[in-house]
Amino acid sequence: MNQILLITDGHSNVGESPALAASRALAQDIVVNVIGVVDEGEAGRIGAEEIESIARAGGGMSRIVQPHMLTQTVQMMTQQTVVGTIRMTVNKELRNLLGVESVAELPPPKRAEVVRMMEELSETTRLRVALLIDASASMRPKLAAVEEAIRDLALSLQSRQGESAVAVFHFPGEDPHVPCVLDLPWTDRVDGLGKLFRNIRMQGTTPTGPALQRVVEYFRETCGNIKEKTEFALPPHGREDPDVMESGDVG
Amino acid sequence: MLLKGKWNGHVYRLERPLGAGSNGQVWLASRGGAPCALKLGLDAADLQGETNVLASLERGSRDRPSFLLDADDARLGGRDVPFYAMRYVPGMPVRKFVRRCGSGAFKAAGGHLLDRLAELHEAGWVFGDLKCDNVLVAPGGQVTLVDYGGATRIGRSVRQFTEIYDRGYWRAGNRTADPAYDWFAAAVLWIHALDGERLLRLTRSLPPQHRHPRELMRLVRSHPTLKSMEIWMRMALEGRFGSTREASRRWRECAAGLGGGVPDGIPGWMAGMAGATLALAAVAAVLWFSR
Structure with a gap:
């Protein structure tokens, strides 16, 4: 499962539309989430509409938060995206196999079994999150909060049973042909995270769309054919499972 | 209705x-x-x-x-x-219990809390989102855990947690569910219950890179009631118990004033310091023998 998390505080102003780039990512099964980070009194500055439209096109969610809420928001979005993606896959299978619209329609014992399997998948599925950080001048004072949020996310991913990795990019790059710069290639370790954004020099533009496009290419270069299907199989009927609540156990 | x-x-x-x-x-x-x-x-x-x-x-x-x-x-x-x-179990959230029953009553409740956790751990689960609001205490000190939304199979990543109770937040370990994850949160729970204002002030003022269990221990040592539990608190924050039953036994010993010593074994973050001490001791021994 692949995700891009864009953290920004302003409007894009160069290159293709970021929403278009996000829709291309989604077409490659990469979900794009967006966080707008603002200081108090700055709320009007941010392009709320742009942030929403990028997330919508990228099949993800968007939030505008203050720096102290960044860590929690990054956690929440990443986790909800995993759970949501698995739910969608499972509900689709339930429609095909059993003709019900969602888990909620299953009788309690069956529901218990399917939910257990969904949790298993959330924990074990392979997960890659690429963070794309807007490092323009107005973001500078917020980069410490961004670094802490990345460290915290890496810690949570490292605690999973499934294979997990984060990568970090910032944008813009130093010259107009480089929309974004790779700060940290895929890693599953927290310890290796030093200071991420130490010597950032860049031009004054905000090429959000081209930067997103570049991150999608990075996925393709490093992960090969990334269109993968989540493995899914409904448990066979009548299987005795010690963790499944039998209706006779309650009431 | x-x-x-x-x-x-x-x-x-x-x-x-x-x-x-x-x-x-x-x-x-x-x-x-x-x-x-x-x-x-x-x-x-x-x-x-x-x-x-x-x-x-x-x-x-x-x-x-x-x-x-x-x-x-x-x-x-x-x-x-x-x-x-x-089942309905009457009780009140921990902070209310402490306000109503006095800060001495927490010692009985703390033992019961660890018994509940021991049962959970022995069944293969970690509670995960342990905090004052999720622990109900009856006037006699009996404890019920409520809201199992964070409960996680041992070995998996904790499903739900609250920042200030989380050992990852305090840079004291990861978020893989193990009994020590709940011990850590239990220690923070009692700091929050008895010294909440100072704990919240600390979390607001401390830069992330300085978050560390030793900051929590500073609160414990400078609080009149928590101080009596210092040894237990340190062992809980460092994950030093052999099992949750042992944590419960040592809580009761500490509460009865029979603290005993901290057993051998050095947590990772102290290893450097201990190494330096050992080196010094070795130098001292050499000096002694060469006299």
Whole structure:
């Protein structure tokens, strides 16, 4: 499962539309989430509409938060995206196999079994999150909060049973042909995270769309054919499972 | 308000709301005149995760009275709402308990809390989101854990946690569920319950890179009541117990004033310091012998 998390505080102003780039990512099964980070009194500055439209096109969610809420928001979005993606896959299978619209329609014992399997998948599925950080001048004072949020996310991913990795990019790059710069290639370790954004020099533009496009290419270069299907199989009927609540156990 | 289960057919009368958890509301209810607590969920899959934990705990404890009574859906406001019914246990959240019963009463409650955690751990689960609001204490000190939304199989990543109770936040370890994850949160819980203002002030003023269990220990040592539990607190924050039963035994020893020493074994973050001390000792020994 692949995700891009864009953290920004302003409007894009160069290159293709970021929403278009996000829709291309989604077409490659990469979900794009967006966080707008603002200081108090700055709320009007941010392009709320742009942030929403990028997330919508990228099949993800968007939030505008203050720096102290960044860590929690990054956690929440990443986790909800995993759970949501698995739910969608499972509900689709339930429609095909059993003709019900969602888990909620299953009788309690069956529901218990399917939910257990969904949790298993959330924990074990392979997960890659690429963070794309807007490092323009107005973001500078917020980069410490961004670094802490990345460290915290890496810690949570490292605690999973499934294979997990984060990568970090910032944008813009130093010259107009480089929309974004790779700060940290895929890693599953927290310890290796030093200071991420130490010597950032860049031009004054905000090429959000081209930067997103570049991150999608990075996925393709490093992960090969990334269109993968989540493995899914409904448990066979009548299987005795010690963790499944039998209706006779309650009431 | 009446509520009828769609699958199992039991009828409940909702009396009054008891509180709101992370993923639903808990009501005091009655079924056939007997009181119970009823949790109404916001999302079927989400609530089912919690029901699964409770159901698996039931299996390990045939000899004790059942905690989970029913799990079903009910028609409410034109849509199906998932719910489960559990045994009603009167009690109040920890901070209220401490305010009402005095800060000395926490010693009895602390032992009971660790007993509840030991049962959970022995069944293969970690509670995860341990905090003052999720622990109900009866006036006699008996403890009930509520809101199992964070309960996680040992070895998996903790499903839900609260920042200031989380050992990852304090840079004291990862978020893989193990009994020590709950010990850490239990130590923070008592700091929060007895010295909440200073704890919150600390979390607001401390830059992330300086978060460390030693900051929590500073609060413990400078608090009149917590200070008596210093040895236990340190062992809990460093994950130094052999088991949760041992944590519970040592809590009671500490509470009775029989603290004893901290057993051998050096936590990772102290290893450097200890190494330096050892080196110094070696130098001293050499000097001694060469005299």
